[in-house]
Amino acid sequence: MEPSEGAIGERTIRRISLRLMPLLMLMYLIAYIDRQNISFAKLQMVGDLGLSEAAFGLGAGLFFIGYFLFEVPSNLILEKVGSRIWFTRIMATWGLITILLGFTSGPVMFYILRFLLGVAEAGFFPGVLYALTLWFPQSHRGRMIGWFMIASAIANAVGAAIGGVLLDLDGLLGFRGWEWVFLATGVPALLLAVVVFLILPDRPQKAAWLPEEEKRWLDETLARERASQPGVPHENPLKVLLDRRVVLLALLYVAFPLAAYGLSYWLPTVVKGFGVSNTVNGFLNIIPWIVVAFALWWVPRHSAKTGETTWHIAGSALLAAAMLVASTIVPGAALKFSCLCIAAAAIFAGQPVFWSLPPTFLSGATAAAGIAAINSVGNLGGFVAQTVVPAIRDWTGSDLAPMLFLAACLGVATLLVFVVQGLLGRRAKAVPEPVALRR
Template identity: 80%
Template sequence: MAEQELDALGTRTVQRITRRLMPLLGLMYLIAYIDRQNISYAKLQMVGDLGLSEAAYGLGASLFFVAYFLFEVPANVVLEKVGARLWFTRIMATWGVITILLGFTQGTAMFYVLRFLLGAAEAGFFPGVLFALTLWFPQSHRGRMVGWFMIASALANAVGAAIGGALLDLDGLLSLRGWQWVFVATGLPAVLLAVYVFFALPDGPQSARWLPAEEKRWLADSLAREAAATPRTEHANPFRVLLDRRVLILALLYVAFPLAAYGLSYWLPTVVKGFGVSNTVNGFLNVIPWAVVALALWWVPRHAARTGETTWHIAGPALIGATALTLSVVVPGAALKFICLCVAAAGIFSGQPVFWSLPPTFLRGATAAAGIAAINSVGNLGGFVAQNAVPWIRDRTGSDLTPMLFLAACLLVGVVMVFVAQAVLRRPAPGSSSDLTLAGR
């Protein structure tokens, strides 16, 4: 087949997979993210009804990330064994049921238990999708695909913001408080979508009935050539990847991003409420920063793919985010503060798809599944830190915006770590296939 025909076949294959796969994965992530973030709106009534302090609420919210950390790597290893269809169905059904149960929380202990169980239920979804994308797309396309996938998180924050405030205003309907409606109304879609996922999501390209045979062959050949050209690590025991220095460095680097992201997104409704707006107006105002995030998530990975540069496409947005967070504290007026927070949100999120293009460059197979999950699980401990540190700083200072300085400092550490990580990735890990390749030369 001529090179021009191969290029056309490759373009057609990627476009078909993108059309058939990415909308479903994006919808799943949108619902997952709403179910993860809904607590930021429920908090506005829930804290008073359950008699929680800000610190107690922060601990309960953060238990999600403890469970996420404990169960994410095993969950991704299981996904690699049983396939995406069955495992994603299980994940969605369980997180939907637990979200609904959160709407009937009776006290602090029940709140803590259910938040922990929600983290255990959802563990493996985000890194599972990242691993699944390595089976469906060549390396040159993955950054953009992760960007498209993560746009769902921005849309989720926007949709969650729009409906979160409105659901709170259903207070008293069917004898349920507004915060109870937040959980019930956002949990049901996950349960319903789980049924569709079971029948519609293929485990991989070879089981996709909608992918023609010649396109399956092109994809398999492309991935095989890619794997042969790039030395990668694959352990017989995938859990050994937890000792890989490259995985550890990327995990430590990634902590800064969830820390800043969750610190901002969980706290943003509280900050905006401090401007003196109603619940519904609060919700609609919070659509704006996530619309800006969606635009940045579309542009940054595309620009990185076009230029082939990764370092500054990760560090640059983070640096902008840290600067904007700092300015949000010092500039006068609610409007300017809100603009800074919008820019900060875009900076925090937009470099992450480029970051997630790094692990598949040196990991593959079950080792890649475990490695991606390890990076994400350790990194998401930043969410645990944010959910405890932000309300603690708020309680000590009496300011809703002072915690943004802490988030900015963490992002700056992340910027430095980007350059450390890239230096480490350029050196082969001891005992890796890269070393074996070099030794044979």
């Protein structure tokens, strides 16, 4: 690359990052709060609605069924109509349903609204991952995904802080504390939907703030990448769902949402066992997510610097499994909590590197369908976490015994990383160099 081209590239990436990433991160922050507010509402909601832990877990987990069923169709629609309109629709509907959850009058209404919340949000996370393939070259995507996912750590920290405070508003204006949790966290999504509609470009070519020479540099760079990478020659993008690489990536990814939701679902309950108030519980739950944010910043940067991906994914999963097991063995609340903090960071740390893999062999509508399929199947781990994990707790009477189940799932994921990477490597070598690039 010529020096001038390098300067253009750096300027383009910097401009896009500053313009695009803060908005995407804010969107994900609100989405994650609206998805995770259930963990604090649970502390009062179970008694008010007369639910067992397992029954409540089933209702919470129905979110992921709706998410699973509508993820691929949602992403294909996004690829057709563009990010601006579709992200606006997603945010407006999930904000409205979150507010309605504050008026839940019984188990059936709770189950229906949690399912509809999954339907409403389906396509957001994979939609952003697909959008990033339009805005950033491969070498930058891992770091951008890391920055994007830092919003989930901030959301858990903010959600933990405000969740406890909102619960302590119990009785204000006649609302229970858990009702305030849903009402106060649903409104921001509705407000941000208007902002997204007004300022989010569908793609680089429609960004008025991106100069023409930078648009050309980005188009040419992405075109060269597509020409040099092995593609998926499916005319029908839905056929990518049968691609062995996509299937294996989806199965591998299951362990990460399973462990993440299992841990975040139980952290408030575990900390409650320390004998603290709701507000103190909320602020203590900020600590793990500060550690997660640092890991999401450092691990993708280190992976990009070294060019290594396998151990950045597998090592993170293995460390998370070890810390979850340790949390059930070490004595004392402080040590147990420390292990869970490290486990949370490790669960998230390898995910940005993982999400840099699908675009190495997927593009266009095929990428939209493939990324959505991997995310939708993987997020069934969230359903397992919020149904099986509470059931294990009911059977054992322990808040920490479910951690052993999560650790086992992460151990299996560690092995699958090497299988998947071996398959991707063999496929890449088997694809001949494009004729246009031969010399």
